[in-house]
Amino acid sequence: MSTKEQIIRVADSLIRDKGYNAFSFFDISNAVGIKKASIHYHFPQKIDLGIAVIDYHIENFHKMKKDFEDKSPLQKLDKFLSIYRNIKNDNKICIVGSLSTDYNTLDIGIIEHLKVFSEQVLNWVIAWLKYGQEQGTFHFKGEPRTKAVLLISTMIASVQITRLTGDEDFTLIQKIIKEDLIKND
Structure with missing residues (x-):
């Protein structure tokens, strides 16, 4: 690497652990074992690094999305839930959840990249929800976009709140999400 x-x-880990405003290039230099000047060589300003971290997530998202393009809506739901399970197991929060809490203090470039990433994830979830509903796999009221925003925001929040309430609640939340989508009232 x-x-x-x-x-x-390392920046991604620090953002998802401490928050964007709580880390410095000094933290990264210590973790990687390089001088701060070496970081500035690659990323002249913190905003450049913040954008690179979001781009890293966008790239990983596109790889995952490609790997799952031929999967069923139910398999895509399972993948979606597993992403947040992995975040929870790593004792982190997702990049969107972390950076969103710093929204009012972020540079516009980071906000713009975060919006692009969020919209891409949202559109992916909308697509498999809609297709799943059309196939009769998923059953829900309202528009797929609203349901997608509800699912994403629930998972972002549940990763955080279940740090306090416990892993059992996280498991139950995911179970209920899946059962509510699949049940046919």
């Missing part, structure tokens, strides 16, 4: 990739991954 290149130094640049190491910097991005």
Whole structure:
């Protein structure tokens, strides 16, 4: 892994652990074992690094999406839920949840990239919800976009709140999400 990739991954971990405003290039230099000047070589400003971290998530999202393009809506739901399960198991929060809490203090470039990423994830969830509803796999009231926003926001929030209430609640939330989508009233 290149130094640049190491910097991005450490920054990603720090953002998802401490928050964007709570880490510095000094933290990264200590973790990677390089001088701060080496970080500035790759990322002149913190905004550049923040954008690179979001782009890293966008790239990973596109790879996952491609791997699942031929899967059923139910398999896509399971993948969606597993992403948040993995985040929870890593004792992190998702990049969208972390950066959204810093929204009012973020540079416009980071906000714009975050909106692009969020919209891509939202559109993916809308697509498999809609297709699942058309196939009769999923049953829900309202528009697929509203349901997608509800699912995403529930998972983002549940990763955070169940740090306090416990893993059992997280498991139950995911179980109920799946049961509510599949049940046919």
